[in-house]
Amino acid sequence: xxxxxxEHERLGDMVKGLLGQPQPGFYHQPVLHINCRGQxxxxxxxxxxxxxxxxxxxxxxxxxxxxxxxxxxxxxxGRALLTLRGKVFRAEFTYKE
Numbered sequence: 608x609x610x611x612x613x614e615h616e617r618l619g620d621m622v623k624g625l626l627g628q629p630q631p632g633f634y635h636q637p638v639l640h641i642n643c644r645g646q647x648x649x650x651x652x653x654x655x656x657x658x659x660x661x662x663x664x665x666x667x668x669x670x671x672x673x674x675x676x677x678x679x680x681x682x683x684x685g686r687a688l689l690t691l692r693g694k695v696f697r698a699e700f701t702y703k704e
Contacts, residue, residue: 637667641698647674647691655689663691673699 638650649665656671657664658681664673679693 637670639667639672641695645692645694647693647695649689649691651687652689660693665689669703671701671703673701675699 637652640648640650642648649667651667652665653668654666655663656666657673658679660679661677662673662675663679663681664671674691674695675697676693676695679691679695682690682692684690
């Protein structure tokens with residue numbers, strides 16, 4: 608009988624872990640999405656450091672990301688979402704200490 612109770616408790620802990628809330632601040636972390644059709648979405652970017660048709664450099668907290676390409680265009684910029692379009696040829700990631 609004790610064995611079944613322990614298995615049931617482990618299953619309950621596993622379900623809680625799957626359905627539980629993420630750590631505080633999880634949804635405010637910077638995220639970069641690059642679509643192969645030329646659309647880039649950046650969530651929670653701290654600052655645009657450089658912007659022109661060939662280079663976009665973004666401050667993402669602990670990282671700076673530089674996107675190199677052609678016809679880079681800032682399409683929209685909201686409080687938490689930045690959208691770029693263009694042909695990205697290279698991305699460089701620089702860790703800031």
